[in-house]
Amino acid sequence: MKLTKTLLATSALTVASGMAFADAHMANEMTIVSWGGAYSNSQQKAYNEPYAEKTGVKIINDESSADAVAKLRAMSEAGNVSWDVVDVTAADSFRLCDEGLAMEINFDEMLAKGDDGSSATDDFGGTLINDCFIPQIVFSTTFGYRTDMVGDTPPTSVCSIFDTEAYPGKRALEKRPIGNMEWALLCDGVEKEAIYDLLETPEGQQQALDKLATIKDDVIWWNAGADTPQLLADGEVVIGSTYNGRLFSVIEEQDQPVAMMWDGQMFDIDGWIIPAGLTDERKARALDYIMFATDTQRLADQAKYISYGPARASSAPLVGKHADLGIDMAQHMPTDPANATNVFNFNYEFWADYRDDIDAKFQAWLVQ
Amino acid sequence: MAALTPISRTKPVFYLSVVAAFGALAGLFVGTAQGSGPLGIVIGAIAMAAVAFVLTTVISNERVGRLGLMLLMAIAGWMFGGIPGIVVGLAFGWFFAWLSYWLYEGRYRAKVPPYLTGGQVLWHYTFRVICGAIFIFLITPILVVMPLSFNAENFFTFTPEMLRFDPAGYSLKHYRDFFSNQDWQNAVRNSIRIAPAATLLSVGFGTLAAIGLSQPHMPFRRVIMAILISPMIVPLIISAAGMYFFYSRIGLQGTYLGVVLAHAALGIPFVIITVTATLVGFDNSLTRAAANMGASPVRTFFKVQMPLILPGVISGGLFAFITSFDEVVVVLFVGSAGQKTLPWQMFTGLREQISPTILAVATLLVGISICLLTTLEFLRRRSERLRGMSPS
Numbered sequence: 001m002k003l004t005k006t007l008l009a010t011s012a013l014t015v016a017s018g019m020a021f022a023d024a025h026m027a028n029e030m031t032i033v034s035w036g037g038a039y040s041n042s043q044q045k046a047y048n049e050p051y052a053e054k055t056g057v058k059i060i061n062d063e064s065s066a067d068a069v070a071k072l073r074a075m076s077e078a079g080n081v082s083w084d085v086v087d088v089t090a091a092d093s094f095r096l097c098d099e100g101l102a103m104e105i106n107f108d109e110m111l112a113k114g115d116d117g118s119s120a121t122d123d124f125g126g127t128l129i130n131d132c133f134i135p136q137i138v139f140s141t142t143f144g145y146r147t148d149m150v151g152d153t154p155p156t157s158v159c160s161i162f163d164t165e166a167y168p169g170k171r172a173l174e175k176r177p178i179g180n181m182e183w184a185l186l187c188d189g190v191e192k193e194a195i196y197d198l199l200e201t202p203e204g205q206q207q208a209l210d211k212l213a214t215i216k217d218d219v220i221w222w223n224a225g226a227d228t229p230q231l232l233a234d235g236e237v238v239i240g241s242t243y244n245g246r247l248f249s250v251i252e253e254q255d256q257p258v259a260m261m262w263d264g265q266m267f268d269i270d271g272w273i274i275p276a277g278l279t280d281e282r283k284a285r286a287l288d289y290i291m292f293a294t295d296t297q298r299l300a301d302q303a304k305y306i307s308y309g310p311a312r313a314s315s316a317p318l319v320g321k322h323a324d325l326g327i328d329m330a331q332h333m334p335t336d337p338a339n340a341t342n343v344f345n346f347n348y349e350f351w352a353d354y355r356d357d358i359d360a361k362f363q364a365w366l367v368q
Numbered sequence: 369m370a371a372l373t374p375i376s377r378t379k380p381v382f383y384l385s386v387v388a389a390f391g392a393l394a395g396l397f398v399g400t401a402q403g404s405g406p407l408g409i410v411i412g413a414i415a416m417a418a419v420a421f422v423l424t425t426v427i428s429n430e431r432v433g434r435l436g437l438m439l440l441m442a443i444a445g446w447m448f449g450g451i452p453g454i455v456v457g458l459a460f461g462w463f464f465a466w467l468s469y470w471l472y473e474g475r476y477r478a479k480v481p482p483y484l485t486g487g488q489v490l491w492h493y494t495f496r497v498i499c500g501a502i503f504i505f506l507i508t509p510i511l512v513v514m515p516l517s518f519n520a521e522n523f524f525t526f527t528p529e530m531l532r533f534d535p536a537g538y539s540l541k542h543y544r545d546f547f548s549n550q551d552w553q554n555a556v557r558n559s560i561r562i563a564p565a566a567t568l569l570s571v572g573f574g575t576l577a578a579i580g581l582s583q584p585h586m587p588f589r590r591v592i593m594a595i596l597i598s599p600m601i602v603p604l605i606i607s608a609a610g611m612y613f614f615y616s617r618i619g620l621q622g623t624y625l626g627v628v629l630a631h632a633a634l635g636i637p638f639v640i641i642t643v644t645a646t647l648v649g650f651d652n653s654l655t656r657a658a659a660n661m662g663a664s665p666v667r668t669f670f671k672v673q674m675p676l677i678l679p680g681v682i683s684g685g686l687f688a689f690i691t692s693f694d695e696v697v698v699v700l701f702v703g704s705a706g707q708k709t710l711p712w713q714m715f716t717g718l719r720e721q722i723s724p725t726i727l728a729v730a731t732l733l734v735g736i737s738i739c740l741l742t743t744l745e746f747l748r749r750r751s752e753r754l755r756g757m758s759p760s
Contacts, residue, residue, distance in 0.1 A: 036719070038721065040720075062708075078612065080619075082622045082704045224719045229523070230722045234524075254523070
């Protein structure tokens with residue numbers, strides 16, 4: 001009896017002191033890396049501002065997510081990791097995790113429970129794709145078109161991008177093979193399920209490039225997510241691919257004559273990683289931030305500012321209206337049943353394995 | 369310039385065909401904008417030749433002819449393209465009326481020497497047109513940015529409202545964004561903190577190095593010079609990557625001091641080059657004379673040498689300042705987000721969201737540069753006048 005009491009008391013003490021220890025030894029400055037633009041804005045409003053208010057920590061924003069892998073490699077080689085939390089795509093997280101540049105996460109311990117009481121692992125479900133990646137949103141790469149340039153028959157199928165007769169004019173595609181190769185094969189009559197198997201072979205890759213070659217002269221290749229919205233607003237392109245949140249902003253916030261085409265949209269996940277090799281103080285701060293920023297309410301809050309779906313199942317019912325426009329956000333989510341009739345599930349693992357190879361081929365094809 | 373050559377009226381064949389050629393050029397632009405280039409050329413040539421003929425033979429009063437043509441063209445422009453059409457029409461009307469009379473009266477001859485042949489006169493004006501074209505080519509990208517920065521929309525696009533000069537198409541919201549956005553304000557603060565510090569360091573070190581390297585008894589002068597100049601010659605990205613790894617090891621990466629040192633290293637070559645150039649004309653017997661009269665080397669430097677090489681020091685310092693203020697590659701490597709400078713912020717802004725706030729910033733920077741250069745030029749003239757070097 002006495003023994004139990006002592007044990008309990010000591011463990012309580014240890015826990016209490018441990019917590020005090022953790023609290024006192026969290027860095028009071030942190031660098032959060034993200035993508036910039038409307039997306040960073042939504043994170044500032046939903047996560048960073050409330051977190052800074054709650055804890056008094058000073059948050060420095062860096063907009064370098066596009067170069068996250070290269071920069072983290074250089075930082076770890078130089079032995080000077082200056083980032084605390086980094087927003088990356090699922091495919092990048094595979095590379096960072098494999099190379100040991102990202103910290104492994106114990107999801108049930110380090111992330112908050114869902115507000116319905118489910119464990120973090122259950123709540124995030126299928127979006128947990130490797131040991132380092134803390135999912136945040138589900139987004140899609142899809143197409144927007146100029147409503148005033150497509151005549152009376154707006155495009156309804158992703159294969160319209162290859163139909164230069166029905167929809168003459170330039171189209172905007174990303175200057176990377178990802179997405180384009182899959183769409184090309186899909187529109188070349190390949191079954192959806194067979195596409196990634198085919199893309200593993202050089203013949204399949206060539207087939208995709210050949211299909212893309214039929215519209216090569218009509219394509220403007222984009223690098224940044226903001227390019228297609230600008231090109232659409234200018235009327236430079238009839239139709240173009242970009243992230244669905246950017247199109248939402250063009251259509252609803254900027255009021256441009258543009259409409260969404262959800263057909264063939266490519267689902268992808270974006271989330272956080274914590275770089276490996278942080279000092280204990282900074283690691284404690286980063287984990288505390290992640291615990292806060294990925295709870296059910298915070299993820300649902302982000303959807304008030306941008307049309308990306310929260311990665312937690314328990315957040316979905318909390319998604320409400322847009323913060324300024326007051327429109328219902330649920331119907332603008334890529335995951336909304338009306339939008340998700342023909343979805344392409346992006347295969348991160350395939351791209352983690354084949355990206356360097358296919359990238360090189362694609363770039364060589366581009367300059368031909 | 370006063371008239372050099374007596375002038376006389378020219379033959380209709382000459383002036384009509386030249387005006388027709390210009391009309392064809394204008395017609396090409398208008399025609400292309402309206403849908404058919406070749407048709408525009410033909411219509412432009414015929415219409416402008418006819419206009420020149422009417423102006424010179426039917427309307428005898430030049431002032432009436434000029435105003436009449438401007439009015440006529442403005443109305444035609446309005447029918448074609450609304451308010452922007454009026455502006456274009458007025459400009460065209462003024463130009464073609466002036467051109468017709470200028471050629472018809474033979475005024476083009478008045479300001480060139482009388483002994484020039486026709487070909488030489490032609491070249492005289494062609495040369496000016498080429499110079500003007502180069503000037504326009506250089507200045508247009510900067511000018512285009514300015515109206516776009518007042519865009520009411522969040523895109524780099526001339527909206528129909530803007531082209532109609534509708535006030536609703538314009539707004540100051542991008543300027544408001546610049547002044548109220550914390551990111552931009554931090555970037556401005558960082559640039560203002562980094563550039564002057566880097567300039568001071570480069571001017572100090574660069575001037576001393578230049579003086580040392582100009583001494584004939586200095587060993588390995590060429591080698592040392594080459595090493596000091598190398599940041600200017602080595603591709604920036606290589607310097608930047610090297611600095612990144614070096615500064616990381618010694619704990620300077622991501623610090624204010626690190627960025628200042630890196631920018632100083634980039635600025636030093638400019639100071640060395642300009643100061644070395646002014647030192648070529650410096651007479652070393654002056655320092656010996658000062659020493660002979662009992663001045664210490666430091667006093668000699670500040671009282672004798674410095675005033676004479678000051679122009680080189682100042683222009684080198686200006687170059688060093690601009691290098692640091694415009695620099696984006698090195699700061700991306702050596703700095704961390706806490707040292708984000710204005711060019712860095714513009715660079716990420718351009719990549720991640722094409723926001724006209726960048727144009728507003730660019731317009732402000734152009735304005736500041738113009739003010740700075742004007743002030744400098746004014747000061748230079750003033751000092752020349754005080755020293756009696758300029759007659760004015």
